[in-house]
Amino acid sequence: MLFNSYAFIFFFFPIVLVGFFLIGKRNARAAAGFLxxxxxxxxxxxxxxxxxxxxxxxxxxxxxxxxxxxxxxxxxxxxxxxxxxxxxxxxxxxxxxxxxxxxxxxxxxxxxxxxxxxxxxxxxxxxxxxxxxxxxxxxxxxxxxxxxxxxxxxxxxxxxxxxxxxxxxxxxxxxxxxxxxxxxxxxxxxDYDKVALGLAIFVFGLAKKLLIGDPMGEYADLMFNGVHNGMTPTMGTAWVGVLAYTLQIYFDFSGYSDMAVGLSLCLGVQLPLNFNSPYKSTNIIEFWRRWHISLSTFLRDYLYVPLGGNRKGPARRYLNLFLTMLLGGLWHGAAWTFVIWGALHGFFLMVNHLWNAKVRRNAKPGRLARLLGWLLTFVCVMIAWVVFRAESMHAATTIYQAMLGLHGTSDSVFSELGAVPYRKNDFFHTLLVGLFICLVMPPTITLQRWVPQLQALAGRPRLAWVFTALMAAFTVYLLGVCVSKLGSYSPFLYFQF
Structure with a gap:
């Protein structure tokens, strides 16, 4: 049963929500058993x-x-x-x-x-x-x-x-x-405030999945599946296809994380923050503090630290970092592509820590340095996503070659993939909206606080009420748009891991 399905939204969750609190009024232990x-x-x-x-x-x-x-x-x-x-x-x-x-x-x-x-x-x-x-x-x-x-x-x-x-x-x-x-x-x-807030967070997560993640996935699949079936993409097609997958996995996983937190909040339970605008990171160390936070914490506490962490000298520290990410890659799937993805991130982390120790030395980076750091981090993450998504190392190598321009360039991105022409505009509009959300907008949740609220209205209850009413109306509208997109089977990417 998917979070983004009729069965879950209109039957399973309403029944569970009402049943949980009706039973909880009489017996908390029985309500826990029911849940x-x-x-x-x-x-x-x-x-x-x-x-x-x-x-x-x-x-x-x-x-x-x-x-x-x-x-x-x-x-x-x-x-x-x-x-x-x-x-x-x-x-x-x-x-x-x-x-x-x-x-x-x-x-x-x-x-x-x-x-x-x-x-x-x-x-x-x-x-x-x-x-x-x-x-x-x-x-x-x-x-x-x-x-x-x-x-x-x-x-x-x-x-x-x-x-x-x-x-x-x-x-x-x-x-x-x-x-x-x-x-x-x-x-x-x-707690009706938690229920209302949880439903709003759930709807925002649902919108991320259905309105941005899935459309990006359609175009990413065109390129990656095409390469798997023998197609050789040109430079433009490869880069746009990889960027599409970069946004697909972001909004797919961010959407799931928001939906999980929202559903749980309706039930009065707060889940830990698991996703915090990772594509805003200015280095790989920061990226892994923002992406899949619970897994990163687990790998640190139960693998990196037992291996010795940073307690046995710099060389051992770098080795422990690399091994931790290598095993983290293997955790994602039983394929050499995942192992190499983990190795890439292990290498990136080693370089990042070495740079901090030998070059930067705790100096605060300026605005230009942060911008260049963000660009380098974003490109490195994109490069690693290629091998994460590719069906085989041969397919990944073909895409890397295309990204380097070894297979030529193309003025008409996706024309070689047979994409429907009028949908190209939809794709690029969605691409720009996705980039704006993940690079400019604040995260939906920060330390269990819903971001779309204006602190300036804290002392003005009437304006705060108007703002809340407008946000509620927008949330209902967004839910209607999302419901219109339901019907096709679209599992979350992290289900396979």
Whole structure:
């Protein structure tokens, strides 16, 4: 069930919202159980076959978490062994379902090159959301081992893992962010201000996805799929196609993040900020503090720091950065293109940190330096998106060659792709609007504050009311436009990860 579908908007979410608060008036624990069951139904809508794996993962990790928590009769050595065992089980399950066929395919390449018969592929379907709920629970296990977890309610734990606004595509949640909210009785009492604000944020996210992300995706697919099928793009077509994908993934993921926060806010629960105008970044370090913030935080806390972080000298620090991003790339998908994407960002981060240490030395950059830094960062991100989106390294290489002008130039962008002529104007208008929003406009949410509000009106209630009414009318209009675009199957890009 997609957030951008009739079934979700007009049936599932209204029923869950009303049911949650009606039950919450009588029994908060029962309301939490209802929301957990609704989340399992939401997940099962995608694949009933994947539900047993999710439930098994929840039961195993809850059991392991109980035994990892410091207590009488539990030695540090025994708890550490349990932690290693639980991590091996989680990562092993993830490896089997996500990387087994990737491993077999690479082994087969070696066998065929040596003249041997290939191994049969396992044909294992990738359960949707497995990376997100596995990482969420790994963080929970480590925190249990460190003695940071005190909430022991199984119902709340099930809700923490399965909570439908984040289950499929994040953010990667931390128990300390969610468990206190599920235990707070105020969460189960309807707050109409939060509901109104949450619905507005949801509509803005929906508009990002349907009105900008999806149209950009149509043109990006023309170029990337064309290259995969043997087409050789010219320079203009390659750059515009890559720019289209750069905006598609931005508005697709930003839209999902807004929708998740908005839906959760309607239910009285605040999700952590996961997206903060990353294309405004003036360096790669800043980019990764703004893009997929929860994943970046997870990789820092549970991979980079355990590897040694910056505690073992500059050379080891750069190596740890590179390895962290390499594994972060592999987390996104079982393909060498994702590994190379992670390696590129690891290299970019190494260069950025080296520049800060050896050249800039904490000097505050001027306006021109910030502008050049932004341009370099944006181009580097675009270059990395090529290998992230391409179907193969051969396709990525072809696109890189085209971007360098090795396949000629074209005055009529997309003419070689067979795009409908009158839609080109729509594309470029949407492109300009998208660039304006992601480079000039403030983010929809900043630290749980909705941005479209004027601080100057704080002391003028009448004008503030007029502004609120206008924003409400605009939100309703925007929802109507979005509903008119519903109907076609358009999953979010991060669902595949």
């Amino acid at each position: 957990a069951l609704a989340s399992l139904f939401f997940y099962g809508w995608w694949s009933v076959q994947a539900l047993p794996l999710l439930l098994g993962s929840i039961c195993f990790n809850y059991w392991a978490g109980l035994r990892l928590t410091p207590g009488p009769g539990r030695t540090d050595t025994g708890r550490k062994r349990m932690l290693v065992f639980a991590l091996v089980v989680n990562l092993g399950v993830l490896a089997v379902f996500k990387y087994a066929n990737f491993f077999v395919a690479n082994v087969n390449d070696g066998l065929l090159a040596a003249g041997y018969s290939p191994i049969s592929m396992l044909h294992i379907a990738l359960p949707i959301g497995i990376s997100f709920y596995t990482f969420t629970q790994i963080a929970f296990l480590v925190d249990c081992w460190q003695g940071k977890v005190h909430e022991r309610s199984f119902v709340h734990y099930v809700l923490f893992v399965t909570y439908f606004p984040h289950l499929i595509a994040g953010p990667v949640l931390h128990h300390a962010q969610m468990m206190p909210q599920f235990a707070n009785p105020a969460t189960y009492r309807v």
